[in-house]
Amino acid sequence: MGNIESIRQALCDVRKAHRIIYAYQKRMMDIVRFIGNKLDFPFVEGYKHFSNGAPKKISSGTWAWDYLYTYLYEYYLGTKVNPENNIEYALSIFQFSDTGFFESDKSVRTNLSTFVEEEAAESKFLFFLEIKPKECPWWWKTEVINKKEFATKNHTSTILKEGESIIVLYSVGIEKFIDEKSALEVLNEFCALCSNEGLIELTLH
């Protein structure tokens, strides 16, 4: 009977967890839309990362992670051109709900015990901004965000040069989006990073 009771309590936690995730994810979508509006990007498209999306037909290769879109999700905000019409830039925001998998070198996606403890991980946004001359092709290898140096809680910002493209990677803890004032501070810091490095002048709308 003790086991039945622990299962019941666990299932109660499952219900709580689902409701927490709903409340959390609504806020994530609100924040991303706010960022898109403030940086004046045209739209938001979403892409799942960390595993495949949930398939219609469940097979042995289907993971539970396939049903959990919020673990690592990309919001692609589209492309823009600078006022001089010679530079293009594109922005994605990656929602790392849990960096725990990425913090350890020995993690296995389907074995939660190999992830670092929840308290030792972080929930963060990673801004991925590519800037290039208009006539050059996009680099846009977003799989780079899976690298430990960018995916973990210790990452702050990195600027990569890939061919003619400049890639700005900027990490910020989700707790920084506590309210609008804080959110604007984050965005101003991001804009200042891009400006101070002589990359692109972004203004908040």
Place this chain on the structure above:
Amino acid sequence: MLQALLHKKLKASFVDPTFKPSEDTLTSSVIGLLQYLPSDILSSILKDACGICNSFPIEIGDVLDIRFWEHWDSNNTTNSKLVEPDVLIVTEYYNIIVEAKRSDDGGQYREQWQNEIIAYRNSYSDDGHKLVVLALGGNISLAEQVLKIGNDSFTVFCASWFNLLHAISKQFENDYPAHIKRLLSDIINAFEIHGFFDIEWVNTLTHCPLNSKTVTVFSQSGTFSNFYQLCIPLKTNHFSWEI
């Protein structure tokens, strides 16, 4: 909503008899209620909705009239019969043409703004007010734009419904009388009927302790399956758990 009803714009919205939100019901509900706010609050909201560094006037003067779906003379426009802007806001100092779209996803275009400015000038004599356009919803970019028509320049301010709703919600931080707050609340409700909800920030996410052993309960292969035995497979490809 009342405006849409008065102008017979609700035909497509009451089907079977389910209410189907539309561009016109959204415009009618939101701007139809905004018009009852004091002028200074209305102009503050519109300016905030247009973004941080916009040149939307801080002071538009008293709102004298708000007109919905007027029919203007289409002479010299690309419309053959008439031009019908969504709203005309007449204030002490400005005439504001509002062109609204159903969502924030796209639909605004320069030619339509141009037609509306030309048609307005066809239909109204110059009253000395500055004429501007507010493109509400459907903007690919929220940066304000300038339209040149002949020797004259006109500013087009671009706002999203999302930003307008947020600007209205922020007004609750002010110490307004109860009737103003009721109006603001009704406007927010009107947005929600049309699928627009204001931003919730992380500061409203509440901590809900979970039992740290829960993951273990499900992860241990023996624990859960003590109670749920794999039954003999049916003659299908599916496995079933028998309770």
